[in-house]
Every structure is written in structure tokens, then in C-alpha cells.
Amino acid sequence: MLNASLKQLSAQLAQKKISSVELTTECLDRIKRLNPEYNAFITVNEEMSLAQAQAADAMIASGQSGPLTGIPVAQKDIFCAKGWLTTCGSKMLSNFVSPYDAGVIERFNAAGAVNIGKTNMDEFAMGSSNETSYFGFVRNPWDINAVPGGSSGGAACAVAARLAPAATGTDTGGSIRQPAALCGISGIKPTYGLVSRYGMIAFASSLDQGGPMAKSAEDLAMLLNVMVGFDVRDSTSLQRDVEDYAGELQKPLHGLRIGLPKEYFAAGMSSEVELAVTNALEEFRKLGAQTIEVSLPNVPLSIPVYYVLAPAEASSNLSRFDGVRYGHRAESYTDLADMYRKSRAQGFGAEVKRRILIGTYVLSHGYYDAYYIKAQKLRRLIAQDFADAYQQCDVIMGPTTPTVAFNLGEKSGDPIQMYLSDIYTSAANLTGMPAMSIPVGFGEKKRPIGLHLIGNYFREAQLLNIAHQYQQVTDWHVQSPV
Amino acid sequence: MCNRQSEFVCYRETQFIAGNQIMQWEIVIGLEVHAQLSTRSKIFSGASTAYGAPPNTQACVIDLALPGVLPVLNKGAVERAIRFGLSVGAAINSPSIFARKNYFYPDLPKGYQISQYELPVVQGGTIQIQTESGEKIIRLTRAHLEEDAGKSLHEDFHGMSGIDLNRAGTPLLEIVSEPDIRSSAEAVAYAKTLHTLVRWIGICDGNMQEGSFRCDANVSVRPKGTEKLGTRCEIKNLNSFRFLEKAIDFEVGRQVEILEDGGVIRQETRLYDANRDETRTMRTKEDANDYRYFPDPDLLPLEISPAWIEQIGQTLPELPRARQQRYMAEFALSQYDASVLTASRETADFFEATVRHLPGHGKLCANWIMGEISGQLNKDGIEVGSCPIGPDRLATLLARIVDETISGKAAKTIFDSLWKGESGQDVDIIIAEKGLKQITDDGALETLVDQVLAANPQQVADYRGGKEKAFNSLIGQIMKATQGKANPAQVNAMLKRKLEA
Numbered sequence: 001m002l003n004a005s006l007k008q009l010s011a012q013l014a015q016k017k018i019s020s021v022e023l024t025t026e027c028l029d030r031i032k033r034l035n036p037e038y039n040a041f042i043t044v045n046e047e048m049s050l051a052q053a054q055a056a057d058a059m060i061a062s063g064q065s066g067p068l069t070g071i072p073v074a075q076k077d078i079f080c081a082k083g084w085l086t087t088c089g090s091k092m093l094s095n096f097v098s099p100y101d102a103g104v105i106e107r108f109n110a111a112g113a114v115n116i117g118k119t120n121m122d123e124f125a126m127g128s129s130n131e132t133s134y135f136g137f138v139r140n141p142w143d144i145n146a147v148p149g150g151s152s153g154g155a156a157c158a159v160a161a162r163l164a165p166a167a168t169g170t171d172t173g174g175s176i177r178q179p180a181a182l183c184g185i186s187g188i189k190p191t192y193g194l195v196s197r198y199g200m201i202a203f204a205s206s207l208d209q210g211g212p213m214a215k216s217a218e219d220l221a222m223l224l225n226v227m228v229g230f231d232v233r234d235s236t237s238l239q240r241d242v243e244d245y246a247g248e249l250q251k252p253l254h255g256l257r258i259g260l261p262k263e264y265f266a267a268g269m270s271s272e273v274e275l276a277v278t279n280a281l282e283e284f285r286k287l288g289a290q291t292i293e294v295s296l297p298n299v300p301l302s303i304p305v306y307y308v309l310a311p312a313e314a315s316s317n318l319s320r321f322d323g324v325r326y327g328h329r330a331e332s333y334t335d336l337a338d339m340y341r342k343s344r345a346q347g348f349g350a351e352v353k354r355r356i357l358i359g360t361y362v363l364s365h366g367y368y369d370a371y372y373i374k375a376q377k378l379r380r381l382i383a384q385d386f387a388d389a390y391q392q393c394d395v396i397m398g399p400t401t402p403t404v405a406f407n408l409g410e411k412s413g414d415p416i417q418m419y420l421s422d423i424y425t426s427a428a429n430l431t432g433m434p435a436m437s438i439p440v441g442f443g444e445k446k447r448p449i450g451l452h453l454i455g456n457y458f459r460e461a462q463l464l465n466i467a468h469q470y471q472q473v474t475d476w477h478v479q480s481p482v
Numbered sequence: 483m484c485n486r487q488s489e490f491v492c493y494r495e496t497q498f499i500a501g502n503q504i505m506q507w508e509i510v511i512g513l514e515v516h517a518q519l520s521t522r523s524k525i526f527s528g529a530s531t532a533y534g535a536p537p538n539t540q541a542c543v544i545d546l547a548l549p550g551v552l553p554v555l556n557k558g559a560v561e562r563a564i565r566f567g568l569s570v571g572a573a574i575n576s577p578s579i580f581a582r583k584n585y586f587y588p589d590l591p592k593g594y595q596i597s598q599y600e601l602p603v604v605q606g607g608t609i610q611i612q613t614e615s616g617e618k619i620i621r622l623t624r625a626h627l628e629e630d631a632g633k634s635l636h637e638d639f640h641g642m643s644g645i646d647l648n649r650a651g652t653p654l655l656e657i658v659s660e661p662d663i664r665s666s667a668e669a670v671a672y673a674k675t676l677h678t679l680v681r682w683i684g685i686c687d688g689n690m691q692e693g694s695f696r697c698d699a700n701v702s703v704r705p706k707g708t709e710k711l712g713t714r715c716e717i718k719n720l721n722s723f724r725f726l727e728k729a730i731d732f733e734v735g736r737q738v739e740i741l742e743d744g745g746v747i748r749q750e751t752r753l754y755d756a757n758r759d760e761t762r763t764m765r766t767k768e769d770a771n772d773y774r775y776f777p778d779p780d781l782l783p784l785e786i787s788p789a790w791i792e793q794i795g796q797t798l799p800e801l802p803r804a805r806q807q808r809y810m811a812e813f814a815l816s817q818y819d820a821s822v823l824t825a826s827r828e829t830a831d832f833f834e835a836t837v838r839h840l841p842g843h844g845k846l847c848a849n850w851i852m853g854e855i856s857g858q859l860n861k862d863g864i865e866v867g868s869c870p871i872g873p874d875r876l877a878t879l880l881a882r883i884v885d886e887t888i889s890g891k892a893a894k895t896i897f898d899s900l901w902k903g904e905s906g907q908d909v910d911i912i913i914a915e916k917g918l919k920q921i922t923d924d925g926a927l928e929t930l931v932d933q934v935l936a937a938n939p940q941q942v943a944d945y946r947g948g949k950e951k952a953f954n955s956l957i958g959q960i961m962k963a964t965q966g967k968a969n970p971a972q973v974n975a976m977l978k979r980k981l982e983a
Contacts, residue, residue, distance in 0.1 A: 080548070086549065088549065093549060099543065099548070100543050100548070197552060199550040199551070200550055201549040201550045202552075202780075205779035205780050232554065233554060234552050234554075235552065235553065235555065235781050236782065313779055315584075316593070316594050316776070318593075319584060319586065319594055320549070320591060320593050322586060322588075324588045325547070325645075326548070340586055360774065363774035363775075363776055364772055364774060365772045368774075372776060
């Protein structure tokens with residue numbers, strides 16, 4: 001049942017061939033059995049999930065259901081969900097039960113979806129391997145010695161290991177696309193502003209964007225139809241006409257112009273990734289698309305720009321975690337400053353501290369212009385590069401990551417190597433453009449490889465169309481490690 | 483507020499003569515005023531701003547800075563900032579930018595305050611104040627929107643501190659002057675003018691006890707005649723005009739003393755202690771925070787359309803200064819009277835309503851409002867809006883003075899009855915009941931005068947012998963005989979005529 005597409009599950013639920021309670025129970029059983037090894041979930045709450053499943057069955061019985069009614073969705077533990085422990089992968093919030101629902105959670109609840117549990121993640125979404133989580137690392141279901149990627153590592157693992165048919169993620173520099181690639185699933189980061197950030201614990205506000213992770217582009221379209229929508233509580237939320245993201249899925253790709261940035265096909269990419277990407281591009285040509293070389297001259301600066309701006313915003317966003325009102329507070333302290341110091345020193349892990357330090361530094365008096373302002377200027381130049389490229393092509397493609405999943409522990413001692421995992425993905429966050437990853441093959445030890453697609457603003461439907469057409473003629477996305 | 487800032491600080495000239503009479507010092511002051519905007523909900527959340535609720539009952543998830551919450555700007559706060567900008571002739575910036583001011587304090591839930599830094603919503607503008615030497619213009623640097631912090635309560639918690647976040651997120655307009663102020667008296671005049679203005683245009687209730695209007699003063703001194711600004715000290719949280727004046731006076735004295743002893747002023751933030759009437763170091767420049775301002779990525783640049791500005795401009799009332807000038811021209815009032823009457827919009831409106839019932843007698847109306855009405859209101863501790871004698875009733879009373887039905891003295895007696903709500907507050911009934919109608923009949927008065935002259939031959943002789951005092955004694959006798967009801971002017975003239983006949 002858990003190999004089925006969302007469309008199939010939805011039809012079976014609507015036709016009452018299965019109930020949401022049955023589907024939910026199957027997921028919970030699998031989680032119970034496999035999560036001790038994978039560690040994809042931080043919190044599972046059978047009672048609450050089953051209550052939602054019963055409510056979904058009632059919705060279906062009364063004819064009030066929608067496409068996602070009764071479907072279990074694994075929620076990244078960055079989304080506040082009322083009554084659920086919401087930790088953001090941190091000791092700091094290891095005792096925080098949210099009193100309110102995030103905008104995204106509200107939309108899933110309204111659609112009748114079932115929250116099947118809260119997935120593991122890098123602490124405060126800072127990481128590319130899921131190894132910075134206070135709740136321990138997550139294993140890659142394709143190779144349990146490999147990382148699943150991050151920060152949405154638990155989500156990617158859950159979908160790949162068929163613990164849940166779908167999941168949510170968030171993407172600040174590649175946190176949906178990179179783990180999707182490393183775990184052989186599909187994931188999309190929508191245009192900044194489409195998915196509400198209300199109740200999504202902020203890492204870097206101007207870059208963070210929630211999005212779905214699932215087996216196929218078609219599944220992603222169904223999830224996006226629920227996740228996207230204006231939220232008055234998020235000032236950066238965009239007010240647009242409702243769009244059907246599945247609306248263009250069947251469009252032929254004939255005449256599609258695929259831009260291949262020479263900067264993405266330069267040194268650094270492993271040969272197995274290059275081969276898989278080359279093969280995928282050949283498949284697109286067979287589907288009637290043409291490929292043209294484009295240039296994004298400033299894009300190689302994405303990583304340094306990203307590692308100024310994201311920590312700058314994070315250093316401020318994480319100030320609220322001070323032990324005063326909620327979250328971790330040191331047991332003993334001598335005075336106020338000592339309470340702050342100890343609570344934060346104990347509550348945050350090393351990577352979070354590193355980024356707070358970097359961010360505090362780049363915003364400091366005397367350094368602000370040289371780092372923060374300079375990075376903002378480059379951010380604009382990078383966006384201009386993409387605008388120029390879209391004069392010549394409809395979509396940009398390249399590898400999602402330079403290599404397949406690395407081993408657990410392999411890069412955790414080398415932050416720079418870890419940061420380079422996001423070398424191809426962070427530009428889409430800096431520009432706010434939609435981007436996705438789909439599976440296009442395997443490297444050594446059957447570790448998956450992802451193809452990266454970057455679209456112009458609000459062209460999610462086109463990206464999903466391109467990915468769906470590819471998935472109609474290939475079967476990477478239906479392969480399962482279990 | 484803004485930290486990277488010596489250009490914001492504050493100056494002008496009044497002279498301060500140093501103790502040794504050798505050096506003359508010029509005082510340079512700039513004020514930062516925090517006016518709490520009168521919106522019903524907070525600047526970035528829907529929680530109520532009402533004062534005095536039990537702790538933390540008016541703090542929603544946004545005010546508590548729970549993980550994941552986001553700010554949404556209150557349009558009413560922006561509207562009030564624009565009203566202010568228009569009323570001081572400032573430019574309204576579009577866009578303006580919200581910035582985060584980062585520092586840790588338990589009553590600052592997010593670990594940063596959302597404020598405006600590089601691009602404030604209001605830029606420039608001027609405030610005209612009255613000084614002893616006439617009118618003076620104080621330039622404004624800027625006015626920006628920001629959120630208030632909560633309160634730390636250090637008593638009643640047995641060695642711990644309590645945090646009340648009801649106030650967190652209350653909208654403030656921080657109004658920053660140029661260093662154009664040259665004395666504590668000017669500082670008070672400026673603060674009072676601003677206080678009147680913000681209430682007048684309905685953006686702030688001006689309640690200083692509740693902290694709705696708070697001043698910080700940047701004070702420095704320099705040798706008179708020099709250009710270079712002295713090192714300033716900022717005195718925080720002056721919540722009354724009297725404290726503002728006393729704190730500045732103390733601070734100037736302190737700085738001059740240090741300089742005359744050959745010392746140097748240390749740039750620092752100081753706190754005024756009203757009990758001891760002195761300022762004390764709160765924090766020095768060395769332990770000042772680096773606030774790491776940067777644009778808040780949760781809020782978009784604030785765009786204000788010219789149409790909205792125009793629409794707000796159309797709802798702006800006639801401003802205090804314009805009214806003062808009109809009162810001087812229209813009612814021949816002095817500058818002083820005009821400024822007292824325009825100290826609040828309610829008082830000015832009361833005056834205008836009164837004079838509308840009694841055209842041509844502006845000065846009489848002004849005198850009574852500034853005298854009896856204001857005195858009684860103060861005594862009873864009530865606002866002019868709840869004055870038991872309305873403008874129409876006051877005008878009726880004053881009309882009886884004008885038409886000589888009663889004397890001014892009798893009018894005060896009637897005023898007291900009216901205030902107490904006696905006799906259905908009917909002026910004419912009270913006049914009749916108390917028999918206060920003036921005697922203006924020549925015949926009746928002449929009989930009275932003759933009687934008094936006949937009964938007091940000694941005083942008559944004295945007066946005629948050159949003792950002018952005797953005249954007053956005779957007048958007193960006449961008034962006593964009529965229980966004060968004789969028309970004084972008539973009696974005066976008649977007595978004079980008869981004595982000098």
C-alpha cells in the first residue's frame with residue numbers, strides 16, 4: 001500500500017477500499033518497526049494521528065473530502081503543531097509543546113490530512129546531513145552507512161523508506177532538494193512567499209520556504225495544492241489567484257529550452273553524478289526538449305553570500321531562545337547573564353553556535369557594510385544572472401548535489417566541505433525562485449542521484465510538468481530501498 | 483534609540499555663566515520623545531494595548547515570541563505616524579524600513595526590538611516653541627515607528643524578577659529633535675508643545691503617569707562661541723516636565739563643574755533620580771551594546787501612497803499654532819492667552835463654543851475659562867470634557883455681566899451655584915433666587931448715596947480735606963447697604979460727582 005502514489009491512495013480512500021485509519025495504522029506500524037533504525041521521526045503520537053484518521057474517515061463518509069483527506073503526511077519538526085512536541089531538532093526546544101498550529105499545519109488539517117509524526121532534522125535546519133540533530137542522526141534507507149542529507153533528512157528518509165507516503169520539508173539553502181536527491185525522492189521548494197512561514201520556526205527568514213517531499217512530481221503537485229496559499233499572518237506571504245499545480249502535468253515537452261549553466265558543470269561534480277545527469281538530459285532531448293548552454297557568472301559566489309546572509313538572520317532569529325519564557329533553561333546560574341550564557345551554551349549544538357557567531361560577527365559595527373551589505377548586493381547580481389538566463393531558456397538544470405550521499409561522520413568535522421553540499425542549491429534561495437530535485441539514477445553502493453531543476457518565479461506548474469513527463473518515461477522515482 | 487549617532491545629538495544656545503565668571507558655557511540639548519500611539523491593538527499583533535490589565539493577560543503568541551511567530555504591521559500605527567509627520571511639516575518616507583535592534587533582556591521577548599533605523603517613516607519637520615525671547619524653531623531629525631518592550635518587576639518575587647509582557651509590542655513613535663535646544667526651559671517648552679500636539683492630532687493620550695509620553699534628553703555643554711559639540715550624556719526616561727527640567731539643570735551643572743575642574747565628560751547613559759534630584763551613571767559607552775541593526779526580513783519595506791497621505795492630510799484638524807494665531811487676530815487675545823487656551827484641543831474647543839454664544843467678547847470668555855473654569859477643574863481633578871458648566875451655560879452667565887444685569891463679583895457666586903448644579907443650572911433663576919440683580923436705577927442709587935453721605939459726615943469732610951482713602955470707605959458703605967448689588971461704575975461716578983459738587 002505504501003508504494004502507491006498519492007493519487008492511487010486518494011482514490012482508494014474515496015472509494016472506501018481502504019480507510020484512513022487502516023492506512024494510518026500501517027504507517028504507524030512501519031514507523032514502530034523501522035524508526036529505531038532510521039531515526040526519521042522525533043515524535044510519533046499514535047493517539048493524535050489516529051484521531052485525525054477517524055475524523056478523515058468521517059469526512060469521507062459525509063462526502064466532504066478532498067484529494068488529501070485521510071492521507072498521512074510526515075511533518076518536519078520545524079512546523080509548530082498544536083499539542084505536539086515541536087523541537088526543531090534542538091535540545092533548546094526539547095520540552096516545547098506548541099500551543100498553536102503553523103499555517104502549513106492548518107492547511108493540512110483543513111484538507112483532512114493526517115499528521116503521522118514529526119520528522120527529524122538538523123538542529124534549527126542548520127546542516128546538510130541531519131547529523132546536527134540533538135535527537136541523533138538519521139540513516140539513509142538506501143545505505144544505512146550514508147547520511148540522508150539535510151536539513152529535512154528525516155522527511156526524505158521517511159518517504160524513501162515508505163514510512164509515510166508524503167512529507168513536508170523546509171528549504172533555506174537546499175534543505176528539501178539535497179536530502180530528496182540523496183534519498184532518491186522528489187522534492188520542490190516553491191517560489192519564496194507561496195507557502196506561509198507562520199509557525200515555521202525561522203532559520204533565515206528571507207530564504208526559508210516550506211515545500212513538499214514525495215515520491216513523484218505528481219504527488220508533489222497534489223501536496224502543493226494544499227500547502228500554497230496566502231496567509232495574512234506572514235507579511236512576506238504572496239496574495240495570488242489559486243493555481244492548480246497539477247494543471248500542466250500532461251503538457252508535452254516539445255520545444256522546451258533547457259539551460260545548462262556552465263558553472264554547474266564545472267569541476268567538483270563526481271563522474272557518477274555527471275553521468276546520471278547526462279543520461280537524464282538525453283532523456284529530455286528524446287522528449288522533444290533542446291539543451292543550450294547558459295552562464296550564471298555570479299552563481300559561484302552563492303555559497304559565500306549564503307553563509308553571510310543566512311547566519312546573519314539566524315543570529316537574530318535565534319535570540320528568542322533565551323530560557324526565559326520556554327525551552328531549555330540551565331538548572332543553576334548566578335545571575336541573568338549567567339542564565340543566558342549557560343542556557344544557550346547547553347541548549348544549542350556546535351553548528352548552531354558556529355552560525356550564531358558568524359552572523360553576529362557580520363552584523364557587527366564596522367563589519368556590516370563589508371559583509372552584510374556586500375552580500376545583499378551580490379544577491380541581487382545573482383538574481384540578475386538568472387533573469388538574463390531566462391531570456392534564453394525556460395528551465396535551468398544541473399546536478400542537485402556534487403556527489404551521492406556521503407558516509408555518516410565523513411564531513412561532520414569539516415564545516416566547509418559540509419557547506420559545499422549546497423553549492424548548486426543555495427542560489428534558488430537567494431533569488432527566491434522555485435527549484436526541485438528528482439531522482440535520475442544511482443551511484444556506487446546504490447546511493448541515489450538527483451537532477452536539479454530551477455524555474456522562473458511562479459513556474460512551479462511548469463517544473464512539475466517537466467519532472468512528471470520525465471517520470472512517465474523513467475522508473476527511478478518508483479524504486480524503493482525497502 | 484539609534485546608537486551610531488553623534489549626528490542625532492542635540493544643540494543650541496542659552497547662556498550659562500560659570501561659577502568663576504570667566505568661562506561662559508553654552509548648553510546644547512536634543513530630546514528623544516517616545517509617544518505611545520493610541521491604537522487599540524499592538525503594532526505587530528492583535529493583542530490589546532489597554533493599560534492596567536493583570537500581568538501577561540494581554541500578550542499573545544506573537545508578543546511572547548513563541549517559535550515561528552511573525553509580525554504583521556498595524557496600519558493604524560502607520561496612519562498616526564503620518565498624521566504626526568504632516569502636522570510638523572515633515573517628509574513622509576516611502577519606502578521606510580523596519581530594522582531589528584538586537585540585544586538581550588528578559589522583557590524583550592524576541593531578543594530584538596523592531597524599530598526603524600536607516601529609513602524612518604517621518605523625516606525632518608519643525609516644532610515652534612515660545613521662549614522668553616520670543617518664538618523659536620526646533621528642527622526635528624526624524625520620527626520612527628517601533629515596538630515597546632515589556633516590564634521587569636523586581637519586587638515581590640523573593641529574589642527573582644517577574645516579567646509582564648502586556649506592554650511588549652505597544653506601538654511607539656520616537657520623535658527625535660536636532661540639538662537645537664539651549665536651556666532646560668526651552669526643553670520643557672518643546673516637550674510641552676509636542677505633548678499638546680500629539681494629543682491634539684489624536685495619536686497619543688499623553689498620559690505621562692502611564693508612560694504614554696516619555697522623554698530622553700541628550701545634554702552637552704561647550705564654551706560659548708565655539709562650534710564643536712561637547713561630549714553628550716543621555717538622560718533616560720524622564721516622565722514629567724518637572725523632572726525633565728531638573729534633570730537637565732543638574733546634568734549641566736555636573737558637566738560644567740567637571741570641565742572647570744579640568745576634567746573630561748565621559749559619554750554615557752544616565753538615569754535621573756527624582757528623590758535625590760541627581761543623575762547617575764546607568765551605562766558607559768564601553769558597556770554599550772552593539773545593536774547590530776539590520777532590515778527585518780519578516781517585514782516588507784513600508785510603502786505609503788501619496789493618495790493615503792493626502793487622505794490623512796484632509797482629516798487633520800486645525801493645528802494649535804494656527805489656532806493661536808487665529809485667536810490673536812480674531813479675538814484680539816494676547817499670545818499668552820492664545821497659547822493657554824490651545825494647550826489642549828478640548829480647551830480650545832470649549833473656548834470657541836463659548837465665544838460663539840457670546841460674539842465680540844473673546845477676552846471675557848478667555849478670562850473666565852483660564853480663571854474660574856480652569857481653577858475649578860484643577861481643584862476637582864476633572865477634564866474639560868466633563869466640565870459641569872458647558873460653554874452655552876457659561877456664555878449665558880457672561881452675557882449677564884455684559885448686559886449689566888449682574889456684577890462680575892455676583893457672577894462668581896452664580897458660577898459656584900452652577901458648578902454645584904443648583905437650581906437646575908438656570909442662570910436667571912439663580913440671579914432671582916439669590917437677589918443678585920444689580921441696582922442700576924439712577925433714582926434708587928441716588929437715594930442710597932445721599933443716605934450714606936448724610937450718615938458719614940466725618941468721611942465726607944476727610945475726603946474733601948484731601949484724604950482720598952475716605953472715598954473707598956464710602957463706596958464700601960454703599961455696597962454694604964445694597965449687599966453688593968449696586969452697579970459699581972454708576973456708584974463711583976455718582977459719589978464722585980456729589981462729593982466734588
